[in-house]
Amino acid sequence: xxxxxxxxxxxxxxxxxxxxxxxxxxxxxxxxxxxxxxxxxxxxxxxxxxxxxxxxxxxxxxxxxxxxxxxxxxxxxxxxxxxxxxxxxxxxxxxxxxxxxxxxxxxxxxxxxxxxxxx
Amino acid sequence: xxxxxxxxxxxxxxxxxxxxxxxxxxxxxxxxxxxxxxxxxxxxxxxxxxxxxxxxxxxxxxxxxxxxxxxxxxxxxxxxxxxxxxxxxxxxxxxxxxxxxxxxxxxxxxxxxxxxxxxxxxxxxxxxxxxxxxxxxxxxxxxxxxxxxxxxxxxxxxxxxxxxxxxxxxxxxxxxxxxxxxxxxxxxxxxxxxxxxxxxxxxxxxxxxxxxxxxxxxxxxxxxxxxxxxxxxxxxxxxxxxxxxxxxxxxxxxxxxxxxxxxxxxxxxxxxxxxxxxxxxxxxxxxxxxxxxxxxxxxxxxxxxxxxxxxxxxxxxxxxxxxxxxxxxxxxxxxxxxxxxxxxxxxxxxxxxxxxxxxxxxxxxxxxxxxxxxxxxxxxxxxxxxxxxxxxxxxxxxxxxxxxxxxxxxxxxxxxxxxxxxxxxxxxxxxxxxxxxxxxxxxxxxxxxxxx
Numbered sequence: 001x002x003x004x005x006x007x008x009x010x011x012x013x014x015x016x017x018x019x020x021x022x023x024x025x026x027x028x029x030x031x032x033x034x035x036x037x038x039x040x041x042x043x044x045x046x047x048x049x050x051x052x053x054x055x056x057x058x059x060x061x062x063x064x065x066x067x068x069x070x071x072x073x074x075x076x077x078x079x080x081x082x083x084x085x086x087x088x089x090x091x092x093x094x095x096x097x098x099x100x101x102x103x104x105x106x107x108x109x110x111x112x113x114x115x116x117x118x119x
Numbered sequence: 120x121x122x123x124x125x126x127x128x129x130x131x132x133x134x135x136x137x138x139x140x141x142x143x144x145x146x147x148x149x150x151x152x153x154x155x156x157x158x159x160x161x162x163x164x165x166x167x168x169x170x171x172x173x174x175x176x177x178x179x180x181x182x183x184x185x186x187x188x189x190x191x192x193x194x195x196x197x198x199x200x201x202x203x204x205x206x207x208x209x210x211x212x213x214x215x216x217x218x219x220x221x222x223x224x225x226x227x228x229x230x231x232x233x234x235x236x237x238x239x240x241x242x243x244x245x246x247x248x249x250x251x252x253x254x255x256x257x258x259x260x261x262x263x264x265x266x267x268x269x270x271x272x273x274x275x276x277x278x279x280x281x282x283x284x285x286x287x288x289x290x291x292x293x294x295x296x297x298x299x300x301x302x303x304x305x306x307x308x309x310x311x312x313x314x315x316x317x318x319x320x321x322x323x324x325x326x327x328x329x330x331x332x333x334x335x336x337x338x339x340x341x342x343x344x345x346x347x348x349x350x351x352x353x354x355x356x357x358x359x360x361x362x363x364x365x366x367x368x369x370x371x372x373x374x375x376x377x378x379x380x381x382x383x384x385x386x387x388x389x390x391x392x393x394x395x396x397x398x399x400x401x402x403x404x405x406x407x408x409x410x411x412x413x414x415x416x417x418x419x420x421x422x423x424x425x426x427x428x429x430x431x432x433x434x435x436x437x438x439x440x441x442x443x444x445x446x447x448x449x450x451x452x453x454x455x456x457x458x459x460x461x462x463x464x465x466x467x468x469x470x471x472x473x474x475x476x477x478x479x480x481x482x483x484x485x486x487x488x489x490x491x492x493x494x495x496x497x498x499x500x501x502x503x504x505x506x507x508x509x510x511x512x513x514x515x516x517x518x519x520x521x522x523x524x525x526x527x528x529x530x531x532x533x534x535x536x537x538x539x540x541x542x543x544x545x546x547x548x549x550x551x552x553x554x555x556x557x558x559x560x561x562x563x564x565x566x567x568x569x570x571x
Contacts, residue, residue: 017343021296021300021301021341024341026294026300026301026303026341027294027295027296027301028240028241028294029240029241029296031296033240035240043527044527057344059456060527061524061530064264064527064528064570065264065265065266066265068163068262068264068265068570069259069262069265069266071161071203071205072161072163072201072203072217072259072262072265072570073250073252073258073259073262073265074215074217074232074234074245074249074250074258077159077205
């Protein structure tokens with residue numbers, strides 16, 4: 001699995017901790033000041049579960065509880081959800097500043113790998 | 120004969136309907152590419168049942184609850200439904216509206232949030248009605264699914280002034296990366312209007328709490344698996360508008376005026392006149408005995424060590440009147456994830472740190488010819504003594520329970536609570552009809568939490 005952005009994104013690498021902060025919306029900008037929008041997949045899909053387990057160290061239930069707290073207390077809403085990795089790639093290629101997690105085999109021209117989880 | 124607790128059936132039907140219509144949390148919209156869109160409908164609900172062992176001590180979720188859980192089964196303590204609409208007007212501008220209905224408040228809908236938000240890079244500004252972390256974790260307390268316990272520890276959350284869970288005003292949030300984590304600073308200003316159920320031997324009075332000039336700042340930081348929260352809130356003006364309070368103030372004013380007139384009548388006897396004037400001053404000091412600016416400071420943390428999570432809070436309230444005094448409170452909660460569920464335990468305590476309201480100087484004049492005034496003063500003293508006992512929020516609690524994830528948006532919890540106040544005269548967060556009372560409560564609870 002890899003975390004990707006558009007080729008012109010103003011960063012070359014992200015750590016797992018940085019990715020986690022973007023996906024929990026605890027951080028919304030790169031050190032350069034550019035805004036980052038994380039793109040998510042539908043809850044419960046195998047890639048979703050793997051991403052949150054491996055990169056975030058959280059179970060789907062923990063993620064839901066986190067966003068329930070954030071959403072219903074007015075502190076923030078979850079990342080935009082896409083129906084499939086292919087849709088996520090389309091949005092990343094089209095929208096500057098967006099990042100998504102996909103399988104390594106789905107990499108396309110125009111994408112930059114920001115984090116490689118190694119599997 | 121009633122087979123089911125009141126409030127349970129409508130709440131349960133509503134929750135089941137909504138969780139069926141929206142089985143996946145937060146995904147109301149759907150199109151070819153996105154599972155979420157500019158209009159987002161979501162909600163939360165809890166169907167809760169409690170069994171209280173005690174006929175004297177009613178347990179409430181907040182001061183606003185009109186139907187405490189007394190002995191027997193009740194769905195009124197924890198059952199709640201909340202619906203929320205988030206609408207992105209522009210990429211950085213959104214509108215959020217949330218309405219909540221609690222079984223313990225006759226399922227009367229109440230607007231918890233209705234605000235417009237404008238986001239800039241690391242800053243966002245909100246205007247309208249909003250939940251803010253004014254006190255401990257109260258801004259997220261009624262969202263059962265988001266919390267490990269069925270409800271926040273009652274010694275900390277069950278009594279005034281914790282019923283202040285939203286304000287009408289403005290807030291500014293600043294979020295920035297820091298070290299290995301992030302920092303969120305929020306400042307806010309506004310006013311609040313709340314209901315408070317005032318219990319007496321024969322009736323429940325819906326009093327209004329009027330809080331103006333609420334100012335506060337909170338700081339929360341996430342470092343790895345640890346989150347720290349620091350909050351400081353000032354309530355510029357706090358008033359309870361109730362017939363009990365009006366009656367007390369009217370009585371104090373009438374007796375004080377009577378003493379002042381009597382002092383003038385005894386102008387020729389300076390020692391008696393001075394004594395009567397002094398007693399009038401003593402009575403005046405109890406006028407508006409519950410009204411004053413209030414300050415709150417809280418520090419909380421949550422830290423995960425693998426499957427173990429430790430959470431704690433420490434807080435202090437300065438309520439700035441002799442009757443309400445100062446309070447300290449703390450709670451510590453442990454949860455441990457297993458393959459069979461998440462057991463948890465929690466201990467909590469709230470202590471008054473200043474002496475209770477001193478009424479020892481409210482004494483009859485002993486002057487012949489002022490018997491009627493003396494009877495009034497004796498009656499007032501009795502009322503003030505009772506008020507001093509009712510306003511002492513000291514209490515302690517112990518909680519043992521477990522949580523199970525039933526599906527991708529549903530959790531079941533079972534919980535046992537032991538709650539007690541320091542003596543049979545002190546009511547703590549309990550709602551009682553008379554004192555002394557049996558001040559030990561055993562509470563068994565089950566709750567089904569849903570988000571949709």
